[in-house]
Structure formats: C-alpha cells, structure tokens
Amino acid sequence: MIVELSVALSIGAGLFAVGLYGALSQTNLVMIMMGIELILAAALVNLVAFWRYLHPDAMSGQMFVLIVMTVMAVEMAVGFAIAIARFRSRGSVEMEEARELKG
Amino acid sequence: MTGSVAELFFLAFFGLAAIWFGIVVFRTHSMVRSALALLFSQTAIGAMFLVMQAEFLGVLQIMMMATEMSVMALFMVMFMMDPGGMGAMDMSHQKRLSLRAGGVGLLAALAVSWLPDWGPAAINIPSAARQTELLGIELLGRSMFIFESAGLTILTSMIAATMVAIAPRKSGVTHDC
Amino acid sequence: MLGANQGMMSGLRRLIANAMARDLCGFVVPGPDVARAHGLDFAGAGLHLAATPRHANVLVVVGPLPVGLLDAATVAYAQMPRPRAILALGANLIDPLPPADATGPLTQDGLVGALAQLRRVLATEAFSSEVSDFDAPVLQTRIEYTCPMHPEVLSDEPGNCPKCGMTLLPKETSAGGHSGHQPKESTPVHPPPATAEAPAQDTCPMHPEVLSDEPGNCPKCGMTLLPKETSAGGHSGHQPKESTPAAVHAAHNHTVHATAEAPAQYTCPMHPEVLSDEPGKCPKCGMFLVPVEEKAVDHSGHAGHEGHTGGEVIDGIEPHFMSMVDLTRNMPASADGLKMEWIEVPFGPFFPGLAGGLGLSLTLDGDAVAETQVQGAVNEAITAKGMSPAEFIDHFANLSPLSPVASRQLACLALENAAGIAVDNKTATARTATVERERIASHLGWLVNLATQTGLVWMERRAAALQLSVQAASRDQILANAGSLRMFLHRLNKTPLLRTKLASNGRITQGVSLLGPVARAQGLALDARTDDAVYEALGFEVLTQDGGDALARLYQRCDEIGQSLELIARAKGLAVAQIESLDGVSGTGKAVVETPRGAAHLTVELDGGTLANAMYQLPCAAHMELLGDMIKDQEIGDALVAIGSLDLSPWGLPA
Amino acid sequence: MNIVIILLTLAMGVYFIAIVEGWAVHGRISLSRPALSALALFGRESLLVRTPDRLFFEAGPILLLVVGLLAMAVIPLAPGLIITDLATGALFLNAALAYVLVALIMAGWGPNGGYAMIGGWRFLGQFIAYAMLIVMPITAVAMRAESLSTTVIVTSQAQLWNVFYQPIGFVLFVLAAMALAWLPPLDLPNAPGDLAGGFEAEYTGVRLAVLRLARMVIILAMAGAIVTFYLGGWLGPWLPGWLWSIIKMLIVTTAMLTTGRLVPRVREANLLAAGWKLGIPLALANIFLVGVIALVVDI
Structure with a gap:
C-alpha cells in the first residue's frame, strides 16, 4: 500500500471529475477546451505518479508525459482554429448553436 | 520517514490547490479569471511533479502552461459574450447530467486508486540531472519514432490550424449567416 | 496646499x-x-x-x-x-x-x-492631517441601475429587472442628469469600489483624458460597445456610436423564444426537402432537424415579452439560453472578418506626442483603429468687432499659440492692406525672415512630437533644444546654429528603421484640398509664398516630395528647415510685424501667409480705425477631415504617427 | 549567506539600472534621483481605479517581482554563489520568465482601462514573437554544455565563450531578452508614445514602485542570463569570479538600456514577422551549426 501514490491518483481523479463536469456542462467551445485540458492534466498527474512510485527507472513513463503535453498543445491549436473558423462564419462559438456538429 | 511525510503533505497541498483552481475555472464569471485559474491549476500540477522529483517535467509543465493559458485567456476574451463577467451570465447547460458524470467518474477513479494493492514503492529515484539525461536517451533512442511522430503531428496541426483560421478569400460569401 | x-x-x-x-x-x-x-x-x-x-x-x-x-x-x-x-x-x-x-x-x-x-x-x-476631497461639477457622476440584458430598464434604485429578474447593475452617468445615454458619460457595471487608501480620490473616469478608466466602455465587459438593438422584432440596424453602456441584448432572447412559440418548421441541414412541425431527427440521415430561420423571425413580432422566465424548451437549446449568434449578428466585422467588440478610447487632448489640445476619440478593434472622432476646436472664435488694431493683432496671434509670429504677420498684412499702408522692402524682408524662423522652430517642434511617438529619446531632446535655441534667436545666432541644425537633420536621415516605420504610412486617399507641407509632400506645388514678391526677391522656389506618406512629410519638413535657413541667411535682419495705430482709417483688406502648417487667409474690415469684421481661415481645418480614412484599420502606433505627420493644430479652428 | 550576497548585488544592480535609465531618458546622470523618485513614490497615494479587477490589479506587480527574483535564483555569480543550482536551471529560467507574460496580462486587465488592456494583450503578441528565440538559443547552449544546469553551462565555456562559439544564438537571445524586458525599441506594452504608459498607466504610488522595481530586476536577470549563457559567467583573468560576473552584467545592462533608444519603436506585426520568418530559421540554423561543431571540433 503506497499512500502517496493513492493520494496522487485521487488528486488525478478529482481533476478528472472537475474536467469532465466542465467539458459536459459548458456551452462555450473555449470553456469546453478548458475542461479537456483539466482531464488531460489528470492523466499527466497519474502518469507521473505511476512513474515515480512504481517504475522510476523506466523513462518511457516520462516520455509518455511529454507526448500527452504535445497532445494538449495540438488540442489547443486545433480547437482554437475551429473556434476562429466558426466564429468567422457564424459569429458564435456556443455549442448550443452548433448543432450541425452534433449530428 | 519525515521526508515521506513532507512529500505527502506537499503532494496533497498542491493537489488540492490544483483541484480548487480547477473548480474556480467553472465557477467564476470572468473569463480572464477562468483562464488564469486554469493556469494556476496547471502550475500546481507542475509543482506536484516537482514534489514527485520529476524536475524536468515539472519545470516544463510550468513553463508550457503559462503560454498556453495566456493564449487561452485571449481567446476567452475574444469569443465570449461577457468576458468581464459583469452580467453574471449562466453559461452552462445539462448541469445535472454533468454533475452525475463527474461524480461517477470521481468515484470510479477513486475506487481504482485506493482498492488495488500497488505493491512496494520504488526507493531509488535517479537524480534530476541523470533523469534529464535518461529521458534524452529514451527520446532519441528507443522512443525516437514516437517522439518524431509527435513532432510531426504538432507541426501538421500548426499548419492546418493556421489554414483553417486565416480569413477565407472574399468570393461573394457574406459573413452574415 | x-x-x-x-x-x-x-x-x-x-x-x-x-x-x-x-x-x-x-x-x-x-x-x-x-x-x-x-x-x-x-x-x-x-x-x-x-x-x-x-x-x-x-x-x-x-x-x-x-x-x-x-x-x-x-x-x-x-x-x-x-x-x-x-x-x-x-x-x-x-x-x-x-x-x-x-x-x-x-x-x-x-x-x-x-x-x-x-x-x-x-x-x-x-x-x-486634514484633507478635503476635490470636487468639481465636471467630475460628478450619478449611479443608475440597469439590467445587463435589458438596457432600456433604468432605475435609480438597486433591485431586480422586471423583465428577466436579473440583478440590476450600477452604472455611472454624469450629474448633468440626462437620461439619454451618451457613450462619453458613463462607465458601466462593476459595483462602486471601496477606495483603498488615503483620502477618497475622485478619479473621474468620464472624460476624454489621457487616462483610461474612462468613458462609456468597460473594456472588460466590452458589452458597452455592442450595437443597440431596440425592439424585439426587427434588428434595427446597429448604431455603434449610440451604443448604451450597459449590455444590450434586447432582441436576441426574443428571437429564440419566438422559435419556440411560433409553429416553427424544422428542416434537415442536409436534406432541405425534409420539413417537420416537430423537432426531431431527419428520417433520411438521422441528423437533428434545425428550425427554419425565416419563419421564426416572421413570428417574432407577437412573441412579446411574456414567458421570459417560462419553461419553453427547444430541442437542444436550454431555456434562458442567450444566443451568441444573435448577439454578434449585427456587430461590425473587422478587416479580418471576425466580429469583435470594439472599445472607444480617448486620445488627447493632452496625449503625449499629439499636438496639445487635439482631442481624438478612437474606436479600437483590438489595437487597430476602426473609427475616428475628432473633438474639434479648442478655443472660441474671436469677435473682432470693436477691437483696436493692436488688440486684434494680439488676439489673433494668441489664437494659434503654435505659430503666433505667422499669425501676427498675417494680421498686420491684412490690416495694412485695408489701410493702404505700404511697407518698405527692408522691413518686409525682415518680417518674412521672422516667419521663416518660426517655420524652422515649428518644424523642429513637430520633430519633437514625432520623436515622442516613436520613442527616439535622443531626437526628442536634441530637437527640443534646437527649437528653443532657434525660436527667439537673432539672425546671427541662427546662422551660427545652422551647422548643428544641418548635422541633426543629417543624423535624423541616417536613423535606422525610421524609414521603414514611416514609409507608406499615412497615405491620403481622399480628395481633400491639401495645404502646406502635407500638400507639398504629396507632390503638389502649393505654397502661398510663390505669389509673394518678397520671397521672389529672396530667390524662393517651392520644394516638393512625391511620396505622399509620413516619410515624405518628414523629408519635406527637413528640406524646408534647410530652405528657411537659406532664406534667413539671404535676408538681412529679423523684425516682428507690428502696427502702431490706424486712426480713422476705413477699408477692407485681405492677406495670405504661408504658416508652417499651410496657407492662412484673413480678411479684415476696418471702420474708422477699429475693426468691423474679420474673417479668417486657418490651415488645419481641411486636414482634420482626412483623419478618419487615413488611419482606418491601422495599428494604433502607426495611426498616431500618421495623425502626427499631418502636424495638426487644433487651435483657432471653427467649431 | 549566498542569498544575502546575491540580494545585495541585486539591490546595487537595480540602482545602477535606475541611474543608467535616467541617463538614457533624461540625458543626465544623477546619482540621487532614483532614490528620491523611489521615496517620492512611497509618499504618493496609491490609487485604486474606479472599477478594477482588484485581484489582478494587486497581484500583477507582485507576481512580476516574484518572477524576476525566481529568475535571479538560478543565475550563478561565482562557483557556489548561486541561490539554487537546479539540474534544470536553464529551463527553470525560461519557465520563470514565461510568467512575465502572465503578470503583464494581469496588470493590463486589472485596472479596467483601455490603454492598460491593450498594453497587456500587446505583450502577448510580443511574447509569441520572442518566446521561441529565448528557448531555441538556450537549447543550443545546453547542447554544448551537455547540461541544463547554469553552473555547468558556465564551466563549459572555459575554452571559448559562447558568444564566439554561437554568435547567431547570442544576437537572437539578446534581442529576445530586450523584448522580454520590454526595453525600447520593443517597449510595446508600455509605449509612452502610443499608449501613454500602457499597462503601467493606472498604477500609482507604491504599486507603481513595485512594478518598476520588478522590471529592473527582470532586466538584471536577463543580463545575468546573457552573461551566464554567452559571456562566460564568472570566467575571466585576474579578478575574482563574482566581480567578473557583476562587471559583465553591468556592461550588458548598460548596452541593453541605451542602444535600443537609437531606433524607433518596432511595430508589433513587424516584430512577429521578423521573429517567425527570420528569427526562428536562424535559431534552427544555430542549433544545427552548434550540433555539427560539437560533433566535429572538440572545444
């Protein structure tokens, strides 16, 4: 039983829950992206915690963190591009008004 | 053992700070505050990495998020109806569903993190300098392909994002739809 | 104290x-x-x-x-x-x-x-230990309460909006007590702050000041800048100028609700032939049906205000949802096609680098200029009737504090013409040389402003020192100074990056009659000095540039400084124009003088030794009209440099 | 003890910067004026604007100061004379400096004023132009030293200073450092001629004093970074190491404070274009060259 690991994982769980709530409940695309960022951050916490408390010798754990950070950056870039394009064409980034994206 | 207690304390402290800032993100009405709360949440996570002796990752996280979230703040101001939060506008929907989903997710993740026996904790952590070195060897050795793919992905997404975002040529298309 | x-x-x-x-x-x-x-x-x-x-x-x-x-x-x-x-x-x-x-x-x-x-x-x-608050009528504000969603709701008391139940927010209006909203006079929405330290400070936020917690727009909630939409039914075309301080989304809610109440029709975005009275999915592709927009708008007329808090639910849209599409629909789009909120920021009348007294109000889209308003003249017109000539000359010279000598010259010439006095050649030349001296000083003063705007500290200091040394100097002193003046101009031309900063900035597209250095930088040989016999005797020739941008105006003014130095060298002395008295003379006289900013005209009527009437035209009035088009869509820094390059003097212009 | 010495150096350096800046702006050297100005600022009222975002308004200057001090923490003045010798010092410096942006956005947003807000967001644009030019030259420096630790970076220059080893990186880094410390001609966020003080425009009294102090600390930290990464840190003959560090830092600050005022302020769009179209390719070329040299030559 490693208390630190469980604490770190619980914090990851908390971040995940907050992020999930945000991603589902917000109406604005940018706010939804914030929720997704939080979910990814939760993943980061878990990865680092596993690396630290279980396999500190295996650097692939840290490398995975780097990849997730890249994914976060990509998500931002793509998300903002969509936001700009949508705002340009429709004047809104509210998801309520983007129902054709839901289909 | 004192080291472990201190580690536990700081882990919990920064972790709770991260969660609290994460909650602030969705509770404040001011969009700049929202983006900066997310920044501080991410910074607290970076501090957690430092506590967990992943120095390179921690510093990297702290550095990257400053830029990312500042850009986020700019977009929030651009794309929200009420970026100052003066109108105290409600910008959420399907609240109950979201709360339930979040709650279920929380419980499941908590159960997974506390129920199993994770085995003994690792004792020997490489020093920060050694870690950086090992990480470099990992990145440019065994994981080079993945690393390069990530690099290419980010390059592609940069270009694609720019393409999508720049103004379309005016060809009789009105923007008033 | x-x-x-x-x-x-x-x-x-x-x-x-x-x-x-x-x-x-x-x-x-x-x-x-x-x-x-x-x-x-x-x-x-x-x-x-x-x-x-x-x-x-x-x-x-x-x-x-x-x-x-x-x-x-x-x-x-x-x-x-x-x-x-x-x-x-x-x-x-x-x-x-x-x-x-x-x-x-x-x-x-x-x-x-x-x-x-x-x-x-x-x-x-x-x-x-005893400090009293400073107060003045111009600083007074009054707190009104308004609904962020329904700007038409105004109340003197805090409370809830009768239409939507939201808490009313305070906003400031001037004590003048008009309830019509002028953007200049209110700052919206945050609750009044608890002033932190020291004696309560009247930081009046409401005036065209160099400070910026000012008028009418909360840059945070930016809502102030939204177009005012007046009625529930039709979007009445936006009027950004008249936007009210509190957020204005009067119309959009109604439209959304209208879609619910009216028997709207739903259609598939992919299959327009699919029409249904009920929301749901498309039988062909399974996509969500969307309401047909025109129908909704048709019915919005009778949507009314009732049922604002009611529970009508549209598929996929929650009640109370504020549509951003409707909000942004009539907003002006910037050059890049994005409809952003604009803020209105005052520049001047005391803005560093702009002519003192020149009040501008720029509506900024990001940091590009979207609209320009010039606040116009700073001083009242003089009523010449009944003044003695000497009095009139003083008043007329004070009218334009940036070029008093040229104004004095103009007044004297006009009066002499009216009285039929001829001035001997030597005095006329000496007077002319004084005007040329002022031209050098004025152009140097313009260079100081340019330096302030571009952050060239050495140039600011040097030009200011030269201006002060030339302004009241004798002919010999000026000629002794000519070397350092030329060296300064030479160094100015060598300044790296200044050329790229100014080139193709501030081009004039409008067909307005230009005057002075601005016209000559455009390639137009317009100069009142060409018709002047005194100048002809001094060997004056018009200099022009053909760039028509801020850089050409810089070169033009530098060249003119050199030219004026030569003219002063050729003239044998300096004398300020003056007239003792014109007892009992009647008549009408006209004169024109090329001031540093362009030709100024004056017509005086003398009646028995006092003035009966004076009509004048100072050079900058026409240039003021250039501003709007010239700086549209420019970045602020460039826009201010472009404004500066015209060398506007707001003094003595018709209101 | 280290901390005391470094803080003393910092205080002296800041005072020196104030004198040099007074000279650059007003054209005369006055030894007492900075002290008088600071005292006067403490005596003045610290106004709160009418409707601020109070949290950001207060936090902006303080965060800026903290960031400057954190950046100073990894600058070595002599072997062992450093507050924390992190294994990832170069990256840490970078991370700390990224928060200059955050502080400026806060300070710009907080006062609820047009000039301030434009100034704050302008700095974001400026950041996007210069950020890569901070990171990439540091990468090349770290490649040569084979470490991110600032002390190792200094000792790696024992044979040849990096300014000669990678001159392209040096020029880019100095320009980026000037942009980071918003020194003229890159003083877009507080441009006196366009924005009448920009993000500073609403600050008065003690808050303004903190803001200006923080800015000077940042200038000094950037000078320290330039000295550490490119000018061989404490390395030098005859004099003790810490003196060399200080002398070099003062020379670099003087150069940074004075030379930029000879050119007009750069427009943001041009800065972005230069940063991305010219700066980044050059920085990549620099990394490539350093890599090749490091493999081929043994210095």
Whole structure:
C-alpha cells in the first residue's frame, strides 16, 4: 500500500471529475477546451505518479508525459482554429448553436 | 520517514490547490479569471511533479502552461459574450447530467486508486540531472519514432490550424449567416 | 496646499516630502509643444515630464486655457495621485481647477521661479492631517441601475429587472442628469469600489483624458460597445456610436423564444426537402432537424415579452439560453472578418506626442483603429468687432499659440492692406525672415512630437533644444546654429528603421484640398509664398516630395528647415510685424501667409480705425477631415504617427 | 549567506539600472534621483481605479517581482554563489520568465482601462514573437554544455565563450531578452508614445514602485542570463569570479538600456514577422551549426 501514490491518483481523479463536469456542462467551445485540458492534466498527474512510485527507472513513463503535453498543445491549436473558423462564419462559438456538429 | 511525510503533505497541498483552481475555472464569471485559474491549476500540477522529483517535467509543465493559458485567456476574451463577467451570465447547460458524470467518474477513479494493492514503492529515484539525461536517451533512442511522430503531428496541426483560421478569400460569401 | 496627502508631518514624511520636492514630475496642459512655443524649457528647469497624470505630481498649466480644455485639465488633476500641485504660468483664471500652488509669468525665468516656489511648498506641506476631497461639477457622476440584458430598464434604485429578474447593475452617468445615454458619460457595471487608501480620490473616469478608466466602455465587459438593438422584432440596424453602456441584448432572447412559440418548421441541414412541425431527427440521415430561420423571425413580432422566465424548451437549446449568434449578428466585422467588440478610447487632448489640445476619440478593434472622432476646436472664435488694431493683432496671434509670429504677420498684412499702408522692402524682408524662423522652430517642434511617438529619446531632446535655441534667436545666432541644425537633420536621415516605420504610412486617399507641407509632400506645388514678391526677391522656389506618406512629410519638413535657413541667411535682419495705430482709417483688406502648417487667409474690415469684421481661415481645418480614412484599420502606433505627420493644430479652428 | 550576497548585488544592480535609465531618458546622470523618485513614490497615494479587477490589479506587480527574483535564483555569480543550482536551471529560467507574460496580462486587465488592456494583450503578441528565440538559443547552449544546469553551462565555456562559439544564438537571445524586458525599441506594452504608459498607466504610488522595481530586476536577470549563457559567467583573468560576473552584467545592462533608444519603436506585426520568418530559421540554423561543431571540433 503506497499512500502517496493513492493520494496522487485521487488528486488525478478529482481533476478528472472537475474536467469532465466542465467539458459536459459548458456551452462555450473555449470553456469546453478548458475542461479537456483539466482531464488531460489528470492523466499527466497519474502518469507521473505511476512513474515515480512504481517504475522510476523506466523513462518511457516520462516520455509518455511529454507526448500527452504535445497532445494538449495540438488540442489547443486545433480547437482554437475551429473556434476562429466558426466564429468567422457564424459569429458564435456556443455549442448550443452548433448543432450541425452534433449530428 | 519525515521526508515521506513532507512529500505527502506537499503532494496533497498542491493537489488540492490544483483541484480548487480547477473548480474556480467553472465557477467564476470572468473569463480572464477562468483562464488564469486554469493556469494556476496547471502550475500546481507542475509543482506536484516537482514534489514527485520529476524536475524536468515539472519545470516544463510550468513553463508550457503559462503560454498556453495566456493564449487561452485571449481567446476567452475574444469569443465570449461577457468576458468581464459583469452580467453574471449562466453559461452552462445539462448541469445535472454533468454533475452525475463527474461524480461517477470521481468515484470510479477513486475506487481504482485506493482498492488495488500497488505493491512496494520504488526507493531509488535517479537524480534530476541523470533523469534529464535518461529521458534524452529514451527520446532519441528507443522512443525516437514516437517522439518524431509527435513532432510531426504538432507541426501538421500548426499548419492546418493556421489554414483553417486565416480569413477565407472574399468570393461573394457574406459573413452574415 | 490643497492637494496634500493624508498624514501628519512626521520625520519620515518630512524626508519623503523633501524627496518629492526634488523629484518633480510634471504633466503639462495643454501640452509640451505649446510650452516650447512659449520658450519654456522643462528639462533645463529640472522638471521631468510624465506621459500620464497618474505618474505626475505637478500639473503645469501653460497660458490661458479655453473652457473645454480647463474641464479636461480638471479631470487630469483629479486623476493625479496626492500630493499634487498646480503650477500656473501666465494663466490667471483656472477655474474649475483649485487655485494654483505656484504661479509665474509665461517665461523660462517665470518657470524656474515658480518651480522653486513650488518646491518650498511641497517640502513643507506635502502632507496634511486634514484633507478635503476635490470636487468639481465636471467630475460628478450619478449611479443608475440597469439590467445587463435589458438596457432600456433604468432605475435609480438597486433591485431586480422586471423583465428577466436579473440583478440590476450600477452604472455611472454624469450629474448633468440626462437620461439619454451618451457613450462619453458613463462607465458601466462593476459595483462602486471601496477606495483603498488615503483620502477618497475622485478619479473621474468620464472624460476624454489621457487616462483610461474612462468613458462609456468597460473594456472588460466590452458589452458597452455592442450595437443597440431596440425592439424585439426587427434588428434595427446597429448604431455603434449610440451604443448604451450597459449590455444590450434586447432582441436576441426574443428571437429564440419566438422559435419556440411560433409553429416553427424544422428542416434537415442536409436534406432541405425534409420539413417537420416537430423537432426531431431527419428520417433520411438521422441528423437533428434545425428550425427554419425565416419563419421564426416572421413570428417574432407577437412573441412579446411574456414567458421570459417560462419553461419553453427547444430541442437542444436550454431555456434562458442567450444566443451568441444573435448577439454578434449585427456587430461590425473587422478587416479580418471576425466580429469583435470594439472599445472607444480617448486620445488627447493632452496625449503625449499629439499636438496639445487635439482631442481624438478612437474606436479600437483590438489595437487597430476602426473609427475616428475628432473633438474639434479648442478655443472660441474671436469677435473682432470693436477691437483696436493692436488688440486684434494680439488676439489673433494668441489664437494659434503654435505659430503666433505667422499669425501676427498675417494680421498686420491684412490690416495694412485695408489701410493702404505700404511697407518698405527692408522691413518686409525682415518680417518674412521672422516667419521663416518660426517655420524652422515649428518644424523642429513637430520633430519633437514625432520623436515622442516613436520613442527616439535622443531626437526628442536634441530637437527640443534646437527649437528653443532657434525660436527667439537673432539672425546671427541662427546662422551660427545652422551647422548643428544641418548635422541633426543629417543624423535624423541616417536613423535606422525610421524609414521603414514611416514609409507608406499615412497615405491620403481622399480628395481633400491639401495645404502646406502635407500638400507639398504629396507632390503638389502649393505654397502661398510663390505669389509673394518678397520671397521672389529672396530667390524662393517651392520644394516638393512625391511620396505622399509620413516619410515624405518628414523629408519635406527637413528640406524646408534647410530652405528657411537659406532664406534667413539671404535676408538681412529679423523684425516682428507690428502696427502702431490706424486712426480713422476705413477699408477692407485681405492677406495670405504661408504658416508652417499651410496657407492662412484673413480678411479684415476696418471702420474708422477699429475693426468691423474679420474673417479668417486657418490651415488645419481641411486636414482634420482626412483623419478618419487615413488611419482606418491601422495599428494604433502607426495611426498616431500618421495623425502626427499631418502636424495638426487644433487651435483657432471653427467649431 | 549566498542569498544575502546575491540580494545585495541585486539591490546595487537595480540602482545602477535606475541611474543608467535616467541617463538614457533624461540625458543626465544623477546619482540621487532614483532614490528620491523611489521615496517620492512611497509618499504618493496609491490609487485604486474606479472599477478594477482588484485581484489582478494587486497581484500583477507582485507576481512580476516574484518572477524576476525566481529568475535571479538560478543565475550563478561565482562557483557556489548561486541561490539554487537546479539540474534544470536553464529551463527553470525560461519557465520563470514565461510568467512575465502572465503578470503583464494581469496588470493590463486589472485596472479596467483601455490603454492598460491593450498594453497587456500587446505583450502577448510580443511574447509569441520572442518566446521561441529565448528557448531555441538556450537549447543550443545546453547542447554544448551537455547540461541544463547554469553552473555547468558556465564551466563549459572555459575554452571559448559562447558568444564566439554561437554568435547567431547570442544576437537572437539578446534581442529576445530586450523584448522580454520590454526595453525600447520593443517597449510595446508600455509605449509612452502610443499608449501613454500602457499597462503601467493606472498604477500609482507604491504599486507603481513595485512594478518598476520588478522590471529592473527582470532586466538584471536577463543580463545575468546573457552573461551566464554567452559571456562566460564568472570566467575571466585576474579578478575574482563574482566581480567578473557583476562587471559583465553591468556592461550588458548598460548596452541593453541605451542602444535600443537609437531606433524607433518596432511595430508589433513587424516584430512577429521578423521573429517567425527570420528569427526562428536562424535559431534552427544555430542549433544545427552548434550540433555539427560539437560533433566535429572538440572545444
């Protein structure tokens, strides 16, 4: 039983829950992206915690963190591009008004 | 053992700070505050990495998020109806569903993190300098392909994002739809 | 001292007060350019200048100010942190400002003396245990409450909106007590703050000031800038100028609700032939059906206000949802196609780098200029009737403090023409040389402003020193100075990056009649001096540039400085135009003089030795109209440089 | 003890910067004026604007100061004379400096004023132009030193200073450092001629004093970074190491404070274009060259 690991994982769980709530409940695309960022951050916490408390010798754990950070950056870039394009064409980034994206 | 207690304390402290800032993100009405709360949440996570002796990752996280979230703040101001939060506008929907989903997710993740026996904790952590070195060897050795793919992905997404975002040529298309 | 800070004069405070007395930082109204034209050298007197009143502790009032500028100066004073002092040079009536702490005549000696006086006052009275608030009618505000969603709801009491139940938010209006909303006079929405330290400060946010917590727009909630939509049914075309301070989404809710109440039809975005009265999915592709928009708008007329809090639910859209599409529909789009909120920011009348007194209000889209408003003339027209000629000449010269000599020359010429007096050639040449001297000084003053705008500190200092040395110098002194002047111009031309900064900035597209250096930089050989026999005798030829941008205007003015130096060298002396008296003369006379900013015209009617009428036309009026088109979509820095390149003088223009 | 010495150096350096800046702006050297100005600022009222975002308004200047001090923490003045010798010092410096942006956005947003807000967001644009030019030259420096630790970076220059080893990186880094410390001609966020003080425009009294102090600390930290990464840190003959560090830092600050004022302020769009179209390719070329040299030559 490693208390630190469980604490770190619980914090990851908390971040995940907050992020999930945000991603589902917000109406604005940018706010939804914030929720997704939080979910990814939760993943980061878990990865680092596993690396630290279980396999500190295996650097692939840290490398995975780097990849997730890249994914976060990509998500931002793509998300903002969509936001700009949508705002340009429709004047809104509210998801309520983007129902054709839901289909 | 004192080291472990201190580690536990700081882990919990920064972790709770991260969660609290994460909650602030969705509770404040001011969009700049929202983006900066997310920044501080991410910074607290970076501090957690430092506590967990992943120095390179921690510093990297702290550095990257400053830029990312500042850009986020700019977009929030651009794309929200009420970026100052003066109108105290409600910008959420399907609240109950979201709360339930979040709650279920929380419980499941908590159960997974506390129920199993994770085995003994690792004792020997490489020093920060050694870690950086090992990480470099990992990145440019065994994981080079993945690393390069990530690099290419980010390059592609940069270009694609720019393409999508720049103004379309005016060809009789009105923007008033 | 009225502007003292709260606190007893204890030991530490005494030290601080002494430090303050030695570290004076001034904010000059109407502007350093006017002060320099009067021969004031602040750097020489040991007074640093601040770009904003917030960073200053001395308000320097230079010369008598017209009423409009005094009000603006009062606001600037209110924005200065205490302890603050007023230094009035050659200005007696500065109401509504509090009485000056130090006064002096409008000369360099007067400035030095007044500063010494001020230092003594500051060192002893910077802190006071009894501090009264400064108040003036121009600073008054009144709090009104309004609904962020329904701007038409206005109330003197806090409470809830009768339409949607939201809490009403306070906003400030001027005490003038008009309920029509003018953007200039209100700042919306945050609750009034608890002022932090020290005596409650009247930081009046409401005036075209160099400070920026100002008029009408909350840059945060930006909602102020939204177009005003008046009725529930039709979007009445946006009028950005008249937008009300509180957020204005009157219409959009109604439209959304209308879609619910009206028997709207739903269609598939992919299959337009699918029409249904019920929301749901498309039988062909399974996509969500969307309401047909025109139908909704048709019915919005009877949607009314009822049922605002009602529970009608559209598929996929929650009740109370505020549609951003409707909100942004009528917003003006910027050049890049994005519909962003605009903020209106005042630049001037005391903005560093712009001519003192020139009040501009720029509507900014991001940091590009979307719209420009010029606040126009700063002083009243003079009523010449009944003035004696000498009186008229003085008044007319004071009308344009940036080029008083040329104005004096113009007045004298016109009066002499009216009286039929002929001036001998030598005097005429000497007078002309004085006008040329002023041209050099004025162009150097313009270079100081350009340097301020572009951040070239060495150039600012050097040009200011040269201007002060040339302005009142004799012919020999000017000629002795000519070498350093030419060297300065040479170094200016060599400045790296200045060329790229100015090139193709401030091009004029409109067909407005141009005057002076601006016209000549455009390639038009327009110069009142060509028709002048005196100039012809001096061998004057018109110089032109053909760029038509800010760079060409810089080169043009540099060339003109050189040309004026030559003209002064050829003339044998300097003399300021003057007329003793014209007893009992009647007649009409006209004259035109090429001032540093272009040709100025004056027609006077004399009746028995006093003036019956005077009609004048000063050069900058036409150029004022250029601003809007010239700086549209420019980045602020460039826009300000472009405005500066016209060398506008707001003084003496028709309102 | 280290901390005391470094803080003393910092205080002296800041005072020196104030004197040099007074000279650059007002054209005369006054030894007492900075002290008087600072005292006077403490005596002045610290106004709160009418409707601020109070949290950001207060936090902006303080965060800026903290960031400057954190950046100073990894600058070595001599072997062992450093507050924390992190294994990832170069990256840490970078991370700390990224928060200059955050502080400026806060300070710009907080006062609820047009000039301030434009100034704050302008700095974001400026950041996007210069950020890569901070990171990439540091990468090349770290490649040569084979470490991110600032002390190792200094010792790696024992044979040849990096300014000669990678001159392209040096020029880019100095320009980026000037942009980071918003020194003229890159003083877009507080441009006196366009924005009348920009994000500073609403600050008065003590808050303004903190803001200006923080800015000077940042200038000093950037000078320290330039000295550490490119000018061989404490390395030098005859004099003790810490003196060399200080002398070099003062020379670099003087150069940074004075030379930029000879050119007009750069427009943001041009800065972005230069940063991305010219700066980044050059920085990549620099990394490539350093890599090749490091493999081929043994210095």
